[in-house]
Amino acid sequence: MQGLILSIESSCDDSSIALTQIIDKKLIFHQKISQEKEHSNYGGVVPELASRLHAEALPLILEKTKPFLERVQAVAITTEPGLNITLLEGLMMAKTLAFCLNVPLIAVNHLKGHLYSLFLEKEAIFPLGVLLVSGGHTMLIEAKSFHEIKIVARSIDDSFGESFDKVAKMLDLGYPGGPVVEKYAKNGNADFFKLPLPLNSRAKFAFSFSGLKNAVRLEIEKFKAKGGFEDREKLEIFRANLCASFQKVACTHLLQKCKIFFEENKSQRDSWEHFAIVGGASANLFLREELQKMCESYTKNLLLAPLEFCSDNAAMIGRVGIESYLREEFSSPFSVKTKPKVDDFNANFSEDI
Ligand code: KG4
Ligand code: ZN
Numbered sequence: 336m337q338g339l340i341l342s343i344e345s346s347c348d349d350s351s352i353a354l355t356q357i358i359d360k361k362l363i364f365h366q367k368i369s370q371e372k373e374h375s376n377y378g379g380v381v382p383e384l385a386s387r388l389h390a391e392a393l394p395l396i397l398e399k400t401k402p403f404l405e406r407v408q409a410v411a412i413t414t415e416p417g418l419n420i421t422l423l424e425g426l427m428m429a430k431t432l433a434f435c436l437n438v439p440l441i442a443v444n445h446l447k448g449h450l451y452s453l454f455l456e457k458e459a460i461f462p463l464g465v466l467l468v469s470g471g472h473t474m475l476i477e478a479k480s481f482h483e484i485k486i487v488a489r490s491i492d493d494s495f496g497e498s499f500d501k502v503a504k505m506l507d508l509g510y511p512g513g514p515v516v517e518k519y520a521k522n523g524n525a526d527f528f529k530l531p532l533p534l535n536s537r538a539k540f541a542f543s544f545s546g547l548k549n550a551v552r553l554e555i556e557k558f559k560a561k562g563g564f565e566d567r568e569k570l571e572i573f574r575a576n577l578c579a580s581f582q583k584v585a586c587t588h589l590l591q592k593c594k595i596f597f598e599e600n601k602s603q604r605d606s607w608e609h610f611a612i613v614g615g616a617s618a619n620l621f622l623r624e625e626l627q628k629m630c631e632s633y634t635k636n637l638l639l640a641p642l643e644f645c646s647d648n649a650a651m652i653g654r655v656g657i658e659s660y661l662r663e664e665f666s667s668p669f670s671v672k673t674k675p676k677v678d679d680f681n682a683n684f685s686e687d688i
Pocket of ligand 2: 445470615
């Protein structure tokens with residue numbers, strides 16, 4: 336009977352549970368219930384609503400894991416970062432399960448989970464540079480081993496994914512914004528609007544999206560003032576051109592900072608064969624293609640997670656869970672806490688920016 340890790344993810348608007356075989360990392364079961372439709376009316380995630388929906392969805396998924404429960408050797412749970420009340424929803428279930436099954440509890444950093452989405456059902460590859468782009472974070476990371484993960488650049492305001500969500504909201508395109516903005520961008524002229532490239536100097540090794548978002552807002556206000564939103568045909572063309580222009584500048588900003596990452600600290604990172612992009616927004620095909628070209632020019636091999644596992648999921652939490660389990664790194668159910676912000680790093684990550 337092969338031992339399993341049961342993992343739970345509830346850090347934002349996806350309720351997900353997975354079962355992963357410890358010995359060969361094989362994913363035995365994975366299900367996710369997304370709340371996108373419910374939050375769409377509000378143009379973003381409403382924490383109270385998200386928490387209530389997790390309370391409904393998680394037990395429904397858990398029920399399907401019943402035939403496997405006697406094989407479970409540990410319960411892995413996302414404890415940071417995320418929305419506090421949704422993290423708590425998952426943690427309560429994880430603690431209860433760990434007690435009932437009499438197995439250890441493993442606290443998992445959600446961002447580390449995204450990193451390990453690259454290594455589902457396989458061995459991890461280190462060292463590697465990582466661009467993490469999600470709804471909550473935008474960062475460049477140096478990953479040397481399970482315990483040596485260092486953030487070297489991060490956003491000083493909005494995240495990449497969040498800026499897509501906000502642009503979509505301003506254009507009345509619903510939530511989440513990433514996929515719909517990308518879809519509109521395909522039919523637009525990316526050079527139509529001249530939007531400002533954020534932090535366009537080498538000096539600042541960080542990301543910023545709020546200025547770009549405001550420039551988009553100003554274009555929308557101008558267009559609205561001219562009655563543009565009343566003409567369906569004009570509105571569709573406007574949306575396509577604005578989405579394409581915004582996406583191009585947002586991705587150029589990411590690429591410009593990746594270039595600095597490749598060129599700085601060259602002696603050390605030059606020997607690194609791999610670079611990766613992870614997080615929900617790494618599903619953006621325009622970004623993937625541009626980054627692929629850049630990696631080729633720096634002779635780096637670009638690692639990507641399977642599209643299905645770019646956004647939040649419990650499989651990636653289970654994959655980290657296996658690493659902790661093998662090192663016997665467990666958390667006490669009595670003292671384990673949720674941490675909404677990534678600033679309060681735990682032992683899972685270190686920070687140097
Ligand atoms: O990693 P994730 O599922 O959740 C967080 O941990 O935040 O990322 C969700 C974010 C949302 O902001 C969503 O709009 C964005 O990823 N996203 C995209 C795309 N698909 C999802 N952003 C840009 N282009 C996409 N194709
Ligand atoms: Zn995430």
